[in-house]
Amino acid sequence: MSTDRYRERVLPKIGGPFPSFGCLPILKAAVDEAENNIQAPRPLIFFGALAAIAVGVQGLCDVRKPIGQCVPLSLMLLSIADSGERKSTAENLFFEPIRHFQKMKGTAYQCDLKEWESKLKIWDTKNKVILKQIAKLTRDGECSEEAERRSIEHGFARPLKPKQFKMLYEDSTSEALFLGLYQNLPSAGLVSSEGGGVLNGRALTDLSKHNAIWSGDAITVDRKTAASYEVVGARLTVSIMSQRSAFNEYIKSAGEKSRGSGLWARFLVCCPASTQGTRFLKNETVSWEYRDRFSVRLVEILELNSALFAASCQNRMTIGFSPEASEMWLGTYNAIESKIKAEGRFDQMGDHASKLADNIARVAALLHYFEGFEGDVSWSTLKFAVDFCLWCSDEFYCLFLPKRQEELDAVELNKWLLCIWDKGDDWVAKNYIRQYGPNKIREKSRLNKALDELHSQGKISFFNRRGVQCVDLNRKW
Known part of the structure; x- marks a missing residue:
């Protein structure tokens, strides 16, 4: 193919x-x-x-x-x-x-969150004790290396907040x-x-x-x-x-x-x-x-x-x-x-x-x-x-996307043609539309594009009657 x-x-x-x-x-x-x-x-x-x-x-x-x-x-x-x-x-x-x-996952998360909050309080309490010890040793001019090592290790042990689903x-x-x-x-x-x-x-x-x-x-x-x-x-x-x-x-x-x-x-x-x-x-x-x-x-x-x-x-x-x-x-x-x-x-x-x-x-x-x-x-x-x-x-x-001009014209022309249909006519001459149709669509090129658009949508068809081009309205609207 x-x-x-x-x-x-x-x-x-x-x-x-x-x-x-x-x-x-x-x-x-x-x-x-x-x-x-x-x-x-x-x-x-x-x-x-x-x-x-x-x-x-x-x-x-x-x-x-x-x-x-x-x-x-x-x-x-x-x-x-x-x-x-x-x-x-x-x-x-x-x-x-x-x-x-x-x-359901939110309910379980709330339980995990409360447990984390309790563990975090305990961690904070221990952290404060270690920091106070470092402060005291530093103030007294003593070696605080061991306390500092404990502080670093304690920092890695900080409880992680649970993730929520x-x-x-x-x-x-x-x-x-x-x-x-x-x-x-x-x-x-x-x-x-x-x-x-x-x-x-x-x-x-x-x-x-x-x-x-x-x-x-x-x-x-x-x-x-x-x-x-x-x-x-x-x-x-x-x-x-x-x-x-x-x-x-x-x-x-x-x-x-x-x-x-x-x-x-x-x-x-x-x-x-x-x-x-x-x-x-x-x-x-x-x-x-x-x-x-x-x-x-x-x-x-x-x-x-x-x-x-x-x-x-x-x-x-x-x-x-x-x-x-x-x-x-x-x-x-x-x-x-x-x-x-x-x-x-x-x-x-x-x-x-x-x-x-x-x-x-x-x-x-x-x-x-x-x-x-x-x-x-x-x-x-x-x-x-x-x-x-x-x-x-x-x-x-x-x-x-904005509608093309012929699409807009087709909508307006369709409304006008429906009025013709409602009066009992099932066709209309194209020249009649140019004379009595919507004013802004009467120009030949613009009317042709609007008619072609309606034809592509299956709403009208064309035929010739005694040499005159006509629009067949006998379609399912």
Whole structure:
């Protein structure tokens, strides 16, 4: 197969439906069940599940891309949905096991903390005695060498503060987040189902450090009033569910800076259509059998995180790709690269496209590990990751890039044509549109572009009637 034909095959049509994922039995069953029970948008539910998976798995594994580079499994996820779309419900369904597990570990941590505080008081008391002895010997002009040796040895015996198994940060500043990754569990999630607090707060202010952690690089945090420190090997997944108004406000104030820094290029985005008005009650008993199965698997992963956290050596396993999957990933990478050029699928989205193949590898490895598949990532799992990330890419385009003039004109022209349809006419002459259509679209070139845009969307077609070009409105609107 030629390179060009392969590229066309691996890149699905723009604007397609949310991809199916029957190859992922645990995840699909849980998402299907949640969609049936809470009737929230399917992409919103899937993003909630994927975020929980990423938070759990990222600390255990890395993925080796077919080119040999190992990268983290951390994700950055953004879901835009207005009030009433059940964002919190969709998130809580899948994050409940993590919050419960963290709470249990928090109880044990409080016991360890009290024990440490008692040991520290004893250590302080002994330290004061040794220091007083050194002071007395020095004051009396006697040799204090033995006391000084005891002081040094005692310093090495200072009890270490226990580390906390803190995996979720929901209302945090960047300073507290990075310090937590340094002092406690080095794998965490910055999660918010009401993203206005995160977007307009201080959690995402240090853009370069967030970018570095996503890439798996070490970061140095310099502080004026305390010792500086370096965070090495940390993993951080960011999941933000925000109302459109809060997100638009953020974009107005800091969007250009964050987009220019490359932060949003790393995000997988969804902005699903509302289900409000269709969420009717059903006369059936609600079951959560498959969500519970999802939770059991997630708890197994959390237990592995806990064991790794307690171990002195914290080596992550590396997930690779099967030969067939490697070929597909390379073909997808090249297909994406070929579409960055002018008028290509990723025109004006070069920053986003440059991170897309990386995100595809991460999503595929996360789902492979979560489902408990053996060996390397399969072709079918990677195929879904490709379709999903490219679907997110279409959402990214709609959210971050201004609409082309022909798209804006097509929306206005479509409204006008609907009025013609409502009057009972199923076609209209093109010249009639030029005479009586929306004023600013009557110019020939601009009208042609708007009509072509509607035609590409399948909303109209063209035909000739006695030598006159006409627009057929008899389509499903």
